[in-house]
Amino acid sequence: MNQADVSKLVSQLRIAVNARHRNLKNPAGPEGRLLKLRKTVTALIKHERIELNYNRADEARGYAERLISDAIRYGDCHKATMETADFWLLEKQLVHKLFKVLVPRFENYNISYTRMFRAPKDYPGPSFERSVLELRGNPYPPLYPDQSQNRNLIHNVLLDEARKEFRKEKIAEVVSKTTASESIEERKPGPNGSPTS
Amino acid sequence: MSVVTKFIKRGLAPINHQIRYSSSSEVAKYRSDLFSLEQKRQREDVGRVEKIEVRYLGLPEDVTLVMNKDLSTPYNCAQHLSEGHCKRSALALINGSVAWDMHRPLKESCTLQLLNFTVADPHIVNRAFWRTCSFMLGAALHECFKEEAGLQLHSFPGPNVKSGSFVHDIVLAARNWKPTPKEMRTFSAELIKLAAKDLKIERLDVSNALAMEMFKDNRYKTEQLPSISAQNNGQVTVYRVGQHVDISRGPMIGSTGQLGRCTISAVHEIGHEGDGNGIYRVQGVALPIGIRIGHFAYGILEERSSKLNSARLPTEPFEEHSTEHAIA
Structure with missing residues (x-):
């Protein structure tokens, strides 16, 4: 009864998050899954637009959103946030990018920080759904023309x-x-x- | 009791199970056959094939294509470029100024641009699209009505996208007919079926005599034909989609498959002829494929398109100075 309202404790994300996580089948178990996702989040922060399988992209998207959201909420003087950033970003120079580039870019956003598109897949080929995951405000030309x-x-x-x-x-x-x-x-x-x- | 249950052939509306003796479809077939024969004759008239140089300007790069005079069309040029060009191109622009149908043979060496619905200045394509919607609406209505309805296509006014709706004026053997929402959906569904068939829209310039022969069953068209041919050196431009042939000034888009979302939103009675026949204005709104808007915005467009379109009524006298012909 006396539980705290979770939505007050963590940032509310502006994307739909599944009730249950995906296991993302991996020989190394849950740790392997996390490593996979850390690589994806790192790549997203580094390249700002990546193409990958849909499941992995959708799973990593939530973690990236949460990371950026926390960075905006607590800033770079907050120990827990810095530790989280250190965990998710495998390349440590990206921690600077997160706090010095992405936080100023996103702090006034009232929409999600990332976008996801379905990407075409090769035929014939592996039947995995492909997708493109990108940070908003990236320097690349838009994927869809602005009509x-x-x-x-x-x-x-x-x-x-x-x-x-x-x-x-x-x-x-x-x-x-x-x-x-x-x-x-x-x-x-x-x-x-x-x-x- | 709506007259329509008697009128509408099939689809979502209540169906009256009767055997249909389709003299109107026979008429359509007759017209289409005449169209095919004339098309074949014109192709054979070309004789010895001469070559022309078509300078294509645009993506992926400017190229010069050597094509056949009076035989090759802009669509054939697009086939040299890519499948995407064939599918997306709605209209061709000759020498940077003349709008040219995708399936109309080129007459001489020229520069060629292929226009789609998302070019920087799509005004000319929008007009062609709107006109094509009116024309296709005529074809769809032919499919919808039963023989007893006495449907005769009158004409459609010049395309005006700003008016919010495309229009086709028809004559029915009934007064005060009010279609139910179900029947309106039947019309829309018929138009969507036509779009799904992805038929090419063909153009042909025919002599007045042949046009009179084609449209001898339609009183209104035969009345309109002399003035049309007089303005156009004795020639009449006719278009065909599937088996449906109609008079139009053109240009039109290349294929019915380029029609995306569409709604037939209203039928207004705008006049009558004698006691039995009512003149109706059928209106709708449509968007080309590739242009997508939300359902709310589309709802606004639908609502607006159901208001009576103020284009020239078929009962009004024709104005000499209007830029667009009575039958655009």
């Missing part, structure tokens, strides 16, 4: 016109309301007791 900026694209033309029409309707509504209320006021008897109109 929101070009206002001439057909969906933007349609949406812009719909917006214009909506505003026009709203303005007409307001105008009709004000004129109606004005006419009511006008109909009220004036100071000399006779209606003005």
